[in-house]
Amino acid sequence: MKLIAERTGRHVLSLPSNRLGLYLALRHWCVPGQRLLMSPISADEILFLVLAAGLRPVIAPLSPRDGNIDATRVDLGTVDAVLTTNLYGLPDDVSAFAGKVLVEDVAHAMETDVGGRPLGTFGQAGVFSLSKHPGAGSGGVLAVEHASDLEALTAARDDLLARGSVWADTMSVATSMVRQAALKFDLVRPALKLARALGLQEEREGFRIALDPDGLESALKHVPALPPFDPWVRADLHRYRARRGRLAHWYQGRRVAKVPGERARRLAGVQRLAELPTVAPAVLDDLSRPLFRVPLLVRDRDAAIAELERHGVATGYLYDPPYDDYAPAFTEHSPDPAPARWWARHVLPVDPMYTARSLPILRRLEPPTPLP
Numbered sequence: 005m006k007l008i009a010e011r012t013g014r015h016v017l018s019l020p021s022n023r024l025g026l027y028l029a030l031r032h033w034c035v036p037g038q039r040l041l042m043s044p045i046s047a048d049e050i051l052f053l054v055l056a057a058g059l060r061p062v063i064a065p066l067s068p069r070d071g072n073i074d075a076t077r078v079d080l081g082t083v084d085a086v087l088t089t090n091l092y093g094l095p096d097d098v099s100a101f102a103g104k105v106l107v108e109d110v111a112h113a114m115e116t117d118v119g120g121r122p123l124g125t126f127g128q129a130g131v132f133s134l135s136k137h138p139g140a141g142s143g144g145v146l147a148v149e150h151a152s153d154l155e156a157l158t159a160a161r162d163d164l165l166a167r168g169s170v171w172a173d174t175m176s177v178a179t180s181m182v183r184q185a186a187l188k189f190d191l192v193r194p195a196l197k198l199a200r201a202l203g204l205q206e207e208r209e210g211f212r213i214a215l216d217p218d219g220l221e222s223a224l225k226h227v228p229a230l231p232p233f234d235p236w237v238r239a240d241l242h243r244y245r246a247r248r249g250r251l252a253h254w255y256q257g258r259r260v261a262k263v264p265g266e267r268a269r270r271l272a273g274v275q276r277l278a279e280l281p282t283v284a285p286a287v288l289d290d291l292s293r294p295l296f297r298v299p300l301l302v303r304d305r306d307a308a309i310a311e312l313e314r315h316g317v318a319t320g321y322l323y324d325p326p327y328d329d330y331a332p333a334f335t336e337h338s339p340d341p342a343p344a345r346w347w348a349r350h351v352l353p354v355d356p357m358y359t360a361r362s363l364p365i366l367r368r369l370e371p372p373t374p375l376p
């Protein structure tokens with residue numbers, strides 16, 4: 005919290021997850037029925053919390069350079085607000101959205117600056133996730149410009165918080181510690197097997213959770229309201245709006261405090277991965293960005309994931325297919341869906357903190373057939 009407040013110079017609100025913060029920001033700055041421009045490529049829960057806020061998701065064309073909104077090809081006159089993704093830490097073109105209500109999802113971009121200014125300080129709100137760079141398992145921070153907004157946002161958060169549980173906090177801290185240890189001691193394969201055997205992984209259809217269009221239609225009758233959308237928004241983090249106690253906050257604080265000390269190692273990993281011929285072009289724009297993941301674009305992505313897993317490297321944060329293919333009845337489609345489909349099929353996000361194990365495999369991967 006303190007670190008994010010200092011970094012952004014903003015007023016901050018502590019949350020059990022980033023996704024709750026995004027919902028609160030959209031409810032605070034938008035009115036149900038408004039049109040929200042968003043990328044087709046982001047985590048499943050983001051689409052559902054936009055729907056829960058009563059907004060119309062207008063899917064933007066995607067830039068195949070960075071996997072974010074292609075700001076040169078959007079008609080801002082047709083939307084009321086914009087939600088950026090800053091995918092894997094690569095910045096959206098924030099300057100292009102000046103004058104619009106802008107909510108920045110900086111889950112992946114905790115350490116990304118644009119022109120010397122931290123992401124998360126350009127819009128009305130920036131929302132951080134403590135489970136990304138810090139690896140705290142859960143936690144979010146909403147950063148806003150004006151203290152006057154914080155009062156209403158705090159009240160809205162408190163209305164939505166579900167009861168906490170010391171036992172559940174203990175389990176989630178322990179799970180996060182085991183995950184960190186598995187990464188450190190090269191035990192990812194057995195840890196993945198165990199997680200699958202214990203049913204700790206969310207059921208998925210490909211990379212996305214099941215859509216359940218009928219259930220979604222029923223939930224939409226209650227908008228704006230978050231609880232009816234819990235079955236979708238809670239993907240991979242069932243306690244996304246559960247109040248956290250002392251232990252969880254202590255652990256989150258400890259993990260966040262480690263982030264600055266890990267910066268040099270993260271940057272070294274980014275720079276090593278940037279030498280690969282498969283690296284996404286925008287990574288090369290600025291090699292001083294401590295990215296959350298480094299996106300490569302590879303011919304046979306799914307085979308690469310399997311090969312990496314055989315060598316103890318797990319791949320996450322895959323958002324395939326794009327939202328307008330995933331939930332066609334619930335989105336306004338992108339005017340040009342091809343770049344997003346291409347990106348979703350070929351992107352391989354790589355953790356720059358653990359490149360020693362992945363690089364020998366990554367060096368053998370070939371770029372995809374270019375987008376026509």
Ligand SMILES: Cc1ncc(COP(=O)(O)O)c(C=O)c1O
Binds near residue numbers: 109134142321
């Ligand atoms: C781009 C993006 N935004 C937001 C989130 C949600 O973060 P949290 O789990 O803290 O709610 C995720 C989680 O994976 C994400 O990848």
